[in-house]
Amino acid sequence: MEVIQTAGRDSLGTFASEFVHLNDDILFGEVWSREEKLSLRDRSLVTVVSLMSQGSADNSLKFHLNEAKKNGITKDEIAEIITHAAFYAGWPKAWATFNLAKEVWSE
Incomplete structure (x- = not known):
């Protein structure tokens, strides 16, 4: 595709x-x-974690969170992905990403 x-x-x-x-x-x-x-789902996972680790809590991260959802990443999976990455990328970056993810998976 x-x-x-x-x-x-x-x-x-x-x-x-x-x-x-x-x-x-x-x-x-x-x-x-x-x-x-590499599947679109896996590319989305890598991209979200990469943007999170950079501290990108803007439209680009929200766009890629939406794409991750479209590519099959569930609410439970994104919560686990962000939680896991928080230990490597940073706690404040996880909070910012969770705030955006909560919006995306609430839609």
């Missing part, structure tokens, strides 16, 4: 055309589409 992403084009248009290409076509179009290497 090919992942189609237009966030770069929608947000930046031609302002940063190379960045848009790398984001929409390479990262999402090619890398996220390599399901024979």
Whole structure:
């Protein structure tokens, strides 16, 4: 399944055309589409933990939490993932991620 992403084009248009290409076509179009290497579910898990560990409690983390939900990660699983990662990424980062995850899994 090919992942189609237009966030770069929608947000930046031609302002940063190379960045848009790398984001929409390479990262999402090619890398996220390599399901024979790693499932979308697993890519979502890795991405959420990576963003959490960086302290990204913004729209990008919320977007990827929504994608994780779409890709089959359950409420119980995301709670366990965040709890586990809290010991490695940091307690405050876990709290911030839990706040966003609670919104996503309440929808």
